Amino acid sequence: MTGLAQAPMREPLQRRLARLAARTIRTRTVRAHPHAPLVSFTFDDIPDSAAERGAAILEGAGVRGTFYIAGSLVGAVEPIRRLAGREQCRDLHRRGHEIGCHTFSHQAVSDLGRTALAEDIARNARFLGEIDPGIAPANFAYPFNTTSLRAKRQLESHFATCRGGVPGINAGRIDPGFLRAVELADCCIDAAAVRSWIARAVEARGWLVFFSHGISERPEPWGCHPDLLRAAVAEARRQGASVVTMREALRQVLGDDRATAS
Numbered sequence: 001m002t003g004l005a006q007a008p009m010r011e012p013l014q015r016r017l018a019r020l021a022a023r024t025i026r027t028r029t030v031r032a033h034p035h036a037p038l039v040s041f042t043f044d045d046i047p048d049s050a051a052e053r054g055a056a057i058l059e060g061a062g063v064r065g066t067f068y069i070a071g072s073l074v075g076a077v078e079p080i081r082r083l084a085g086r087e088q089c090r091d092l093h094r095r096g097h098e099i100g101c102h103t104f105s106h107q108a109v110s111d112l113g114r115t116a117l118a119e120d121i122a123r124n125a126r127f128l129g130e131i132d133p134g135i136a137p138a139n140f141a142y143p144f145n146t147t148s149l150r151a152k153r154q155l156e157s158h159f160a161t162c163r164g165g166v167p168g169i170n171a172g173r174i175d176p177g178f179l180r181a182v183e184l185a186d187c188c189i190d191a192a193a194v195r196s197w198i199a200r201a202v203e204a205r206g207w208l209v210f211f212s213h214g215i216s217e218r219p220e221p222w223g224c225h226p227d228l229l230r231a232a233v234a235e236a237r238r239q240g241a242s243v244v245t246m247r248e249a250l251r252q253v254l255g256d257d258r259a260t261a262s
């Protein structure tokens, strides 16, 4: 889960200010090179329905997605969802999807000190590397879409990109340490709004990142119906956008091969 809806109702003022600063202060920006309009589909945590239905929908359209995995959630069974197991994570990687880091502990990174955060992401890298030695996450998504300036600086020095959950198009001068992203969930977006976001990305020749969780006919509160995901993929292609992983999108945005493989 990454939706802001899951954030604590009453946060201390200091933490609210840290969150606000991290969302608004651009610590390290890059100017995007000219590129085709890009749309990336990403999934957090990840529920087994994302690994199965979600991945199958992308593959049916001949494209791939980015799956941000938190090691501590792999194989977990929660009251309203099952999380993908090791085999499903390995399969995703071997089928050409990108595996990203979502911390190991799935804690808000603003709650972890510098050493604890470094140990946490190293632990996740070890965990994922044990699933398949070819998995080496280069891109990150903030659990609960929340961070602090300190954690952002630490993570943006470690990962090629860090994805947040503030809606927007990444275009012009972009902030790789806090990429804008639009939640693709039945609770908060419909097909018309999806079309509109894609149109904005195409017009700006920018990079639109969608994020979701489970993909099923009866999704969890922050999940998405398969029809909506299918429609979003089709719409992106209909409007002329390239549907690519975060890794590939970043390569095009940077105009070179600095983005490392995972």
Ligand SMILES: [Zn+2]
Pocket: 001, 002, 044, 045, 102, 106, 142, 143, 144
């Ligand atoms: Zn999450």
